[in-house]
Amino acid sequence: MLGRTHDLAAFTALSVVVVTQPLPEMTMGTAIVALGANMLGGIAPDIDQSTAPFWRNVPIGPMFGRFFGRLLGGHRFLSHSILGIFLFGILFQLFLNFLQPSIPNIDLDVVWWAFMIGFVSHLIMDTFTKEGVAWLLPIPWSFGFPPIRAFRVTTGEFFEKYIIFPGLLVLTGYIYYTYYDKILELLREYLK
C-alpha cells in the first residue's frame, strides 16, 4: 500500500489503543515524539524497497533502499513477518537506548510502543493486498485477506485510494467522535 495509507492506518491503530487502553502518564513532549515514532513505524517495513517513501526523499535514498532490500531478503520479506516484528522491535529499542541520554525527559517505553503499533498495522494493511504477507517466515507462505487473491487490493489503485484511505479517515473520525470526552480529558492533562 502507499506510504500515506500506511501512515494513516498507523495513526488509526494508535488512536484505537489510546482510547481503549489505560495510558501511562506522559508529557506533551513524549506524546509528540511517540506520534512521530508511530508514523515512522507505519512505513518502516518498506525500508526493504528502494522506491519506498522512506527512501525517495533522501538524495541517495534509493541506493540505501536497494542495500536494505538485499539485506532483508528483498521486498516484503523479513521486515514483513513476525520475525521482522521482533527484529525491528529489538533494533528500535537499541536505537532508543542510544538516544536516551540526549532526551532524558521523553518516556521511551511509550515511544517504543507507538512505533511497534505502527509497524504491526503496516503488516496488517499489506495483508489486504494482492501480494499478501509471509507472516511466518522463514516458512515462505504468503497470507492474504480475503483468501481469494482477486478480491484483494492492488497498491495505489482505485480501491486503496477511494475506499480504504477514506474509510480509514472515517473510522479515525468516528473513534475521536465516540471517545470525544476521553480525548479532551487526555489533552487537558497533557496541556497542564
Ligand SMILES: [Zn+2]
Ligand atoms: Zn509493505
